[in-house]
Amino acid sequence: MTVLFAVALAAGCQRTPEVPPVDAVQEAFRDGELSARESHGRRVFAERCATCHGAEGRGDGQNAYNLDPPPPDFQESLDALSPEDRRRVIEGGTAALGRSALCPPWGRSLDELEVEALLAYLVVTSRPSGDEEETGPGRRRWRRPR
Amino acid sequence: MSEGPPRRRVVLTLGTAGLAAGGLGLLAALARSVVPDVLYEAPRRFPIGRPEDYPPNSVTLLPERRLFVFRTAEGFHAISAICTHLGCNVNHEEGHGFVCPCHGSTYDEDGDVTNGPAAWPLPRYAMSLSRRGELVVDTRRTVDPDFRLRA
Amino acid sequence: MAVAALTPAGKGQGHRRAGLARRIPARLLRTFAVLSVVLLAVAVAAVVQEWRAEWRQWQSRFAEGETAVHGGDGDTEQGIQQIWLPDLDRVDRCTSCHLGIASPEMKDAPQPFRGHSGPWLDSHRPDRFGCTACHGGQGEATTYRDAAHQPLPFWSEPMASRELMEARCGTCHQERNPPSTYWLARGRALMTDRNCVACHEIPGRDSEEVRAPRLDGLALKVSPAWLRGWLADPRGYLERSRMGDFRLRPEEIEALAAFLLQPHGVVEADEVDWTGADPERGGEIFRASRCVTCHSVNGRGGTLAPELAHVGAKVGRDWLYSWIRDPHRLQPDTLMPRFRFDDDQVRDLAAYIAEDLAEPKGLDANQADPDPDLAAEGRRIFERRGCYSCHELEGFPVRARIGPKLAGEGDRIVDPAPLVARGIEPTRPNWLFTKVSGPERVLETARMPTFGFAEDEAAAVSVALLSLRAQDVPPGRITRDPDRPPYEPQGEFGALVRRYRCLSCHQIAGTGGTLSTVVLDRIGSQLRRDYIEQFIQNPIAVRVGLAERMPHLNITAEEAALLAGYLSTVMVDDAVEAEVPRDAAAVARGKELFDRHGCQACHIVGDSGGFVGPDLNGSGQRLQPGWTVAWLLDPERWKPGTLQPDHGLTREEAEALTAYTLSLPARKAQVLP
Numbered sequence: 001m002t003v004l005f006a007v008a009l010a011a012g013c014q015r016t017p018e019v020p021p022v023d024a025v026q027e028a029f030r031d032g033e034l035s036a037r038e039s040h041g042r043r044v045f046a047e048r049c050a051t052c053h054g055a056e057g058r059g060d061g062q063n064a065y066n067l068d069p070p071p072p073d074f075q076e077s078l079d080a081l082s083p084e085d086r087r088r089v090i091e092g093g094t095a096a097l098g099r100s101a102l103c104p105p106w107g108r109s110l111d112e113l114e115v116e117a118l119l120a121y122l123v124v125t126s127r128p129s130g131d132e133e134e135t136g137p138g139r140r141r142w143r144r145p146r
Numbered sequence: 147m148s149e150g151p152p153r154r155r156v157v158l159t160l161g162t163a164g165l166a167a168g169g170l171g172l173l174a175a176l177a178r179s180v181v182p183d184v185l186y187e188a189p190r191r192f193p194i195g196r197p198e199d200y201p202p203n204s205v206t207l208l209p210e211r212r213l214f215v216f217r218t219a220e221g222f223h224a225i226s227a228i229c230t231h232l233g234c235n236v237n238h239e240e241g242h243g244f245v246c247p248c249h250g251s252t253y254d255e256d257g258d259v260t261n262g263p264a265a266w267p268l269p270r271y272a273m274s275l276s277r278r279g280e281l282v283v284d285t286r287r288t289v290d291p292d293f294r295l296r297a
Numbered sequence: 298m299a300v301a302a303l304t305p306a307g308k309g310q311g312h313r314r315a316g317l318a319r320r321i322p323a324r325l326l327r328t329f330a331v332l333s334v335v336l337l338a339v340a341v342a343a344v345v346q347e348w349r350a351e352w353r354q355w356q357s358r359f360a361e362g363e364t365a366v367h368g369g370d371g372d373t374e375q376g377i378q379q380i381w382l383p384d385l386d387r388v389d390r391c392t393s394c395h396l397g398i399a400s401p402e403m404k405d406a407p408q409p410f411r412g413h414s415g416p417w418l419d420s421h422r423p424d425r426f427g428c429t430a431c432h433g434g435q436g437e438a439t440t441y442r443d444a445a446h447q448p449l450p451f452w453s454e455p456m457a458s459r460e461l462m463e464a465r466c467g468t469c470h471q472e473r474n475p476p477s478t479y480w481l482a483r484g485r486a487l488m489t490d491r492n493c494v495a496c497h498e499i500p501g502r503d504s505e506e507v508r509a510p511r512l513d514g515l516a517l518k519v520s521p522a523w524l525r526g527w528l529a530d531p532r533g534y535l536e537r538s539r540m541g542d543f544r545l546r547p548e549e550i551e552a553l554a555a556f557l558l559q560p561h562g563v564v565e566a567d568e569v570d571w572t573g574a575d576p577e578r579g580g581e582i583f584r585a586s587r588c589v590t591c592h593s594v595n596g597r598g599g600t601l602a603p604e605l606a607h608v609g610a611k612v613g614r615d616w617l618y619s620w621i622r623d624p625h626r627l628q629p630d631t632l633m634p635r636f637r638f639d640d641d642q643v644r645d646l647a648a649y650i651a652e653d654l655a656e657p658k659g660l661d662a663n664q665a666d667p668d669p670d671l672a673a674e675g676r677r678i679f680e681r682r683g684c685y686s687c688h689e690l691e692g693f694p695v696r697a698r699i700g701p702k703l704a705g706e707g708d709r710i711v712d713p714a715p716l717v718a719r720g721i722e723p724t725r726p727n728w729l730f731t732k733v734s735g736p737e738r739v740l741e742t743a744r745m746p747t748f749g750f751a752e753d754e755a756a757a758v759s760v761a762l763l764s765l766r767a768q769d770v771p772p773g774r775i776t777r778d779p780d781r782p783p784y785e786p787q788g789e790f791g792a793l794v795r796r797y798r799c800l801s802c803h804q805i806a807g808t809g810g811t812l813s814t815v816v817l818d819r820i821g822s823q824l825r826r827d828y829i830e831q832f833i834q835n836p837i838a839v840r841v842g843l844a845e846r847m848p849h850l851n852i853t854a855e856e857a858a859l860l861a862g863y864l865s866t867v868m869v870d871d872a873v874e875a876e877v878p879r880d881a882a883a884v885a886r887g888k889e890l891f892d893r894h895g896c897q898a899c900h901i902v903g904d905s906g907g908f909v910g911p912d913l914n915g916s917g918q919r920l921q922p923g924w925t926v927a928w929l930l931d932p933e934r935w936k937p938g939t940l941q942p943d944h945g946l947t948r949e950e951a952e953a954l955t956a957y958t959l960s961l962p963a964r965k966a967q968v969l970p
């Protein structure tokens with residue numbers, strides 16, 4: 001009897017650990033590693049900013065070469081700007097920091113959510129591109145913070 | 147077992163006392179369960195905005211709440227706008243109190259009946275000030291005609 | 298209390314009790330004592346539990362915080378708070394713990410006291426909308442767990458994620474997509490694109506048009522090889538195919554092809570004399586007419602019309618000739634305009650397309666005509682799979698909806714088995730997602746085709762479907778667009794608008810396509826009449842960076858005069874008509890503002906500037922001053938999502954900028970693109 005039980009237990013332990021079922025639709029909403037807010041920001045960025053700043057914020061948009069000073073590569077330049085200053089540039093243009101007037105003010109065209117989303121995406125664009133490999137393909141599942 | 151009586155007595159006393167206290171407690175819980183925390187109804191206690199939303203010496207009708215809010219030199223008070231006869235909305239006439247358009251009941255400024263068919267005064271509800279500085283009306287509590295909330 | 302009871306009371310009483318104690322069997326006595334104590338414990342536990350309820354603890358913590366910030370005196374909410382919405386059949390007690398939800402000053406407070414983010418509570422007052430109508434969850438519960446903040450067994454409506462919440466917006470916002478609903482808007486657009494409404498009755502979307510070619514005369518149009526390949530795998534031929542893959546077996550394909558290639562309807566091809574056809578000249582016409590505004594060639598070009606790189610292998614040149622000469626004769630509902638070509642031009646163009654754009658792709662090698670005896674079986678398949686829901690064909694009813702009604706689709710009870718088998722959590726959103734990705738994945742014998750949605754597209758469609766709830770929405774809560782009949786242009790103007798299919802790209806009064814960003818409603822107040830007339834005949838792009846440009850329709854001078862006359866007298870908006878002072882002082886002030894705001898970053902003036910906005914040289918010949926002022930003052934109002942920033946100009950500043958812009962001279966030679 002004991003032997004039988006032990007065998008059964010061993011067999012039970014050997015079974016591959018069960019994979020938790022995936023929440024397929026939430027996985028599909030995810031835009032790579034971006035959060036919902038970041039991918040919203042990416043859409044706003046593509047619509048309003050990418051013509052000059054480039055889709056990834058590398059300063060290589062199609063209109064970039066017409067600008068003097070040219071738009072910066074966010075990977076190098078963004079760290080120098082505090083989050084408050086980033087917001088000021090988005091809402092009031094570069095002129096708000098006393099720089100050239102080439103980056104226009106978007107404060108009256110974007111709503112609060114879009115600005116927040118844009119700020120979130122800016123952080124993504126300034127991350128060195130090597131980072132993705134380090135974090136690996138592990139995907140966060142959607143969870144509401146407790 | 148051999149020690150017998152004293153220990154048995156302790157156990158019996160303990161049992162009786164426990165039964166009595168527990169029974170009382172359950173009875174209290176039972177009584178409490180008859181009084182519901184909430185009912186399926188619109189909230190009876192609700193904020194109506196900040197004091198500065200009401201101009202001094204004014205009467206304001208809140209149509210959704212069916213309520214008159216008075217602001218006088220002495221403070222705030224609130225009187226229901228629902229006629230106690232058959233529930234029409236009463237009108238406020240400056241200096242003449244309230245008049246019901248349906249069957250002609252009239253009430254004085256304090257909401258007391260001056261003319262039928264209504265038999266009861268318009269209820270005067272308790273008011274308070276929330277910590278965030280909002281006026282709060284509690285329609286579960288009625289107050290005396292001379293109640294005034296100072297804000 | 299219990300200890301007090303243990304101390305012996307009167308002596309006589311003690312004796313009596315001792316006697317009683319001695320008479321009861323020891324076991325019974327012990328059991329009695331234990332049970333009594335348990336009873337007491339239960340009573341105490343009940344009181345403690347009630348007194349320490351989750352919501353009570355949060356409320357006292359909230360009150361402490363409030364006292365710290367707002368001072369001691371004053372009243373806070375006490376007891377269970379609830380929002381009662383009889384018309385929605387909902388009772389939400391969330392505010393018993395989420396006590397700061399309606400206070401903007403609590404925006405950064407920790408949960409559960411955090412104020413609601415975003416602008417939504419302004420338009421959706423909590424006392425009128427509650428919480429769970431938008432967020433899901435169990436509103437009557439008063440604990441974190443029971444409120445279904447996380448999925449809860451046996452509660453089918455857990456709180457929705459940010460994306461799935463958009464479905465709940467769509468339940469009331471049935472026609473127009475509210476702002477910041479990316480997934481809902483995308484899902485609805487995809488459902489329109491794939492003609493869902495052809496087979497399904499969908500609440501709120503019933504008036505949508507179904508777009509699919511009429512199949513009469515198909516034998517004159519396509520080759521048998523193409524038809525076989527197409528039926529087997531539409532996306533193999535056309536990546537953006539709007540028709541789904543019906544997962545037909547080879548014998549079904551053969552039968553369906555046999556049926557479709559039978560003569561149907563009265564369609565005749567034109568007689569063409571191909572001697573002297575010049576494909577090279579055809580190629581020039583193809584480029585000059587800007588066919589790629591709508592069509593793509595090898596993936597480059599517009600997305601409104603089909604890819605053309607392989608079309609020569611699909612259709613014959615005779616059919617192409619008839620088609621280009623008058624598309625409206627063959628397909629009355631097509632979006633394609635009838636270009637004003639002469640017969641030689643049509644011939645050369647058809648020759649060019651048939652010869653140069655004929656690289657075969659995704660086609661069946663079998664060119665033989667299918668066996669006509671199979672046609673009867675093909676007809677049955679045509680009926681069973683509801684092909685006629687989208688495609689018109691002589692002898693079949695128009696738009697017979699063979700699919701189930703989609704009202705209540707978002708609340709459908711689903712069979713979890715196919716999802717469990719695939720390792721997917723068997724929730725309703727996941728079920729819809731799986732079904733939309735491939736109907737055969739949830740039901741082997743499904744009749745619905747596989748549309749080949751990408752994952753994110755399938756998720757978007759799921760959101761749109763989830764918005765269709767079973768419970769009727771109270772009519773007062775549904776937002777609808779005011780009933781506006783589709784705009785139908787009349788008279789000579791109307792005939793031209795239909796011939797050139799202006800409304801395939803432009804919009805008038807909400808009717809028409811969105812390919813062009815130029816809405817025609819007030820075009821007469823925006824542009825000068827002579828410029829409109831000239832532009833219609835020879836559309837030169839004013840915006841260098843924009844890929845889509847108006848095709849050369851070869852509109853004649855008389856037609857252009859008529860169109861321009863109508864547009865500039867009827868399509869006007871008095872609100873933007875205004876006189877603007879344009880003296881030298883205003884121009885100088887405008888120039889200063891132009892530099893200060895960095896306008897040149899996007900606009901070309903002289904020889905330098907950016908490529909984002911229109912070239913401003915010579916804009917005085919183009920733009921009306923009143924409109925320019927209105928545009929500068931509030932661009933977002935006229936074109937939501939525009940790249941023209943709102944600089945917050947005063948009227949005086951906008952007028953000065955207008956004076957300056959309109960004073961810019963045209964460049965010497967306009968370079969034709």
Ligand code: FES
Nearest residue numbers: 229231232246249
């Ligand atoms: S309801 Fe007011 S008098 Fe009858």
